[in-house]
Amino acid sequence: MTVRFGLLGAGRIGKVHAKAVSGDANAKLVAVADAFPAAAEAIASAYGCEVRTIEAIEAAKDIDAVVICTPTDTHADLIERFSRAGKAIFCEKPVDLDVARVQACIKVVNETKGKLMVGFNRRFDPHFMAVKKAIDEGRIGTVEMVTITSRDPGAPPVDYIKRSGGIFRDMTIHDFDMARFLLGEEPVAVTATAAVLVDKAIGEAGDYDSVSVILQTASGKQAIISNSRRATYGYDQRIEIHGSKGLVSAENQRPFSIEVANGDGYTRPPLHDFFMTRYTEAYANEIASFIAAIEKDATITPSGADGLAALKLADAALQSVKEGRLVKID
């Protein structure tokens, strides 16, 4: 079976998915839609597909699945429309920044027996997958403490910050998902600390740029998350899991694995400086996983429920900062 795709949104991340779909032997990119015709045409030309409207894709008989890469505030509506239209849906995170809206959207997906995958790409990084595999194989025994370090090379523009939902919903949400993925048990309490250390303008926009979070599960497992919006040394993405029998960790990735030594010491190059080059393989694996799930009619992971769970943790973290206390998850 070849899964026939429509792409909604031809921006930066849309291009990544267009390439992944086109390069997959089990998929075909049939059409692309974008509010900016030039963007859609660029992808259509590069990958030999048609430009269509969203409505046309919704109604198309020759399209089985869509990839939603449009602006965040359109996600929930599009998921509902395409779920009703019977298309399998891959949607970039988040479904929405509002828990109630996400819940309503998931309700529609469930009622229409829709298929929805939410784009937590990091689960598909080969190194993080190898970490998960090591845990699942029992190599570290029972998971006890997860440590996630996640720092961006540089802060986004303040305009972006204002629309982002705040650092917990925009940035830490990836780490909340990763923590859930690795803990193997649902967090039941969140405590967080947040500050503005990188850029005052971020504070003036009502957000934070440096946060520390502790999650705790019912059995006492703990996850620590450390986030900064700026790291001079590149895109810092590390995970480490301490268990009853050992520890497993994934190193940072760098584009060039060389080392130069001289009187100043031994120097390796900085890390990747962009999430797209850091997670190139993750994006390809993610779409391949979506395609495989459709082909085999298998359960799709991460699901809308995973998106919702991570968002609830983000809301709880913000509440913890505001109220100076541990916040329990219902």
Next chain:
Amino acid sequence: MTVRFGLLGAGRIGKVHAKAVSGDANAKLVAVADAFPAAAEAIASAYGCEVRTIEAIEAAKDIDAVVICTPTDTHADLIERFSRAGKAIFCEKPVDLDVARVQACIKVVNETKGKLMVGFNRRFDPHFMAVKKAIDEGRIGTVEMVTITSRDPGAPPVDYIKRSGGIFRDMTIHDFDMARFLLGEEPVAVTATAAVLVDKAIGEAGDYDSVSVILQTASGKQAIISNSRRATYGYDQRIEIHGSKGLVSAENQRPFSIEVANGDGYTRPPLHDFFMTRYTEAYANEIASFIAAIEKDATITPSGADGLAALKLADAALQSVKEGRLVKID
């Protein structure tokens, strides 16, 4: 000038200090006292010093300084006595497990213009000293986030746990001191999570074995501490500081720097499995620093006040766990 020493307590850590004092060109071990005569005699014989009573050392004209390695519950009393006797004092941590008692003891030290160094040995580890030097030289800009991972190879006996004051006062206290040392700004708030994941008997003794702590300073700097009473891979002792211009970290130490590669992968040996072999150089540097401070009549660091500050953070962490909230430090 040669600093002439009396050693109080000839146990495991007493031996370490006896060797350090004896090997220091600017110091001389004159006498040793211990409740067990055989222990004192063993040190006297190995290092060519006399066995005396504590009272005799207190009254001795030929002793300038003492090293207190007796049981914890004797520390505060001995500090007061020897401070009144005009001896410079190096005391193993803690001064006491009770904040009020520590405050009273420091009052006596101050009134008698005593010299007191508290044994936070890790400040003198050459690798951690190099980290501090890198910060002080401005190599990472302003400190923003400190991460301390500190895990023991194995849990101590439950009998020890019961007398220890609990994990925060016994184990995390080293990390509280290290956090203060590295942050360069006093923590004003503590939030902590604690669980029993390693050994139920520890829980039954009213203590925890796995804790995560976040400290925050007035300007928003954050320190994260991760502790476990058990790590199968050895004595895990790492620090990492993220700053405005970069990051500095200290790796774990292992006794043998080899690697064996085969079809199972590339394997380096486990870490040190004992704090004394891990911190051999730290113990020697610590005493050398104490001796140098006495010789030069310089300020002694870490002081009784440092001991007190760390203890207050420990108490606050415990309170945070009990009350499920952020606890402010007065």
Next chain:
Amino acid sequence: MTVRFGLLGAGRIGKVHAKAVSGDANAKLVAVADAFPAAAEAIASAYGCEVRTIEAIEAAKDIDAVVICTPTDTHADLIERFSRAGKAIFCEKPVDLDVARVQACIKVVNETKGKLMVGFNRRFDPHFMAVKKAIDEGRIGTVEMVTITSRDPGAPPVDYIKRSGGIFRDMTIHDFDMARFLLGEEPVAVTATAAVLVDKAIGEAGDYDSVSVILQTASGKQAIISNSRRATYGYDQRIEIHGSKGLVSAENQRPFSIEVANGDGYTRPPLHDFFMTRYTEAYANEIASFIAAIEKDATITPSGADGLAALKLADAALQSVKEGRLVKID
């Protein structure tokens, strides 16, 4: 401009190049030829190109360049034919196992003003390219000593060994090319040691499986090469260059950058176990470099002369082993 390609040989390495050409925005795979129709058809189907005979490709107006992936003993003939036909040629190494035959072939290429690139893929590995860049930027001063460690995961079948021209012409030849690439000065003398340590059958076939080679340039620069046909820990591919101002090295690559720690130590996974997965990026970069050189009518590197120079070093190494002496390169 789009460079239109014919592919000669649809085997394992042919598939790699077919994918690289198809995925390059500046190239198009037009036709494929192979003695086994099924192999050619598989590539034609996967990449949407035609199956043609070699003769048809030779005569085709719609083909600008060919990639030669046929058996070694056909390379020189095909290079001559396609050079006469005015096609740009990428040929897998070696041009031929016989120096005189290679010289004759290069003469034809020169007479026909042909364009020939020889497939020393490792020059295009991003990590080795970064090493070369560091040298060219002067970061290690003048190159003095090059060390190349190159070990295969496992020995090839003895049937392959028999046709291979021997370890120096088959395996070490890559390292001879890399040494020339990195030394920046032509080797003028070779001394080599060879033994059969891995598999007696290789010795019975008249070849060696474990060799050590020293190259020396006129100014005294040295390159050391260490080869084994078997490494239990994977495909060991390291280079290191010591210069007047410092050292630059490239680490081994592994598919998964994780580490598991427990009582047995800290273990990272083995290396890649296959040259194609190890050098995936190198193969793509190599073809991209060939395409770019054609587009810009630029000098093609590595050239036939580079292939010849490496082969001469291989012959000299074998002679050095046989005669127990340093062999000078004319």
Next chain:
Amino acid sequence: MTVRFGLLGAGRIGKVHAKAVSGDANAKLVAVADAFPAAAEAIASAYGCEVRTIEAIEAAKDIDAVVICTPTDTHADLIERFSRAGKAIFCEKPVDLDVARVQACIKVVNETKGKLMVGFNRRFDPHFMAVKKAIDEGRIGTVEMVTITSRDPGAPPVDYIKRSGGIFRDMTIHDFDMARFLLGEEPVAVTATAAVLVDKAIGEAGDYDSVSVILQTASGKQAIISNSRRATYGYDQRIEIHGSKGLVSAENQRPFSIEVANGDGYTRPPLHDFFMTRYTEAYANEIASFIAAIEKDATITPSGADGLAALKLADAALQSVKEGRLVKID
């Protein structure tokens, strides 16, 4: 039993051994001799021993063993004298720079049933010992290829070079010993390449500063040695052994195990810059091994025969360079 020591030579290395002997619970430093009275007195004062003449130490009843740290050209004579006097002898390498003289000296030692240890300190480095242990435990199967990288931080004065016997006898000799130690089989052939790349004055003094050597054993095992008199990044001391079942290696050592990361990359400090700080533990272990062998009347290793074997390899390497050929060891 306490082994009572006389120290001959109170220079730089004499001080190292004086400290090691004094700090060993099973040994006592009784006397020191030096042509410069002030040097001898400094050691006598620091370690509480007497200053005596060499003759007095030779005749002394209260001395069981001597450590010879006098100039190289006195070693063989002193070994003979003290062997005849019935003292156990630890002698810094080399016994002599001339093979015949070494042979004559060993003859005397054997005739007098003397005990002689030659100072190849690197065998006692804890990391290299761990490598040897891994080999002996069969963790890498049969040893096949040994690679030794050994580079000094900076070239010694030309005056030293002139008296040194040349790089092979002065510097590479340590690596010849290490190769013998690790190969587990005697080298039977040597081939070497040498050049002057660091300092022309070294060449004018008739020596080389950059050499590459291959050793081969009867069964075909190979050892590669790479030496330079200058490494900007510190004292480069690495060994790596490839065997039938795996590989074992020892990393370089650095005084501080920290890493600083910023936009320029991840930088670890340079290596040790002095052989005495690099091999501090090796020197202590070496003397401890000597003392233990005397106490237990056990075989002493490395012996005079080990010193002789390494010297023969050095002579053969020089001959190989001069004659451009493989030189066989008788």
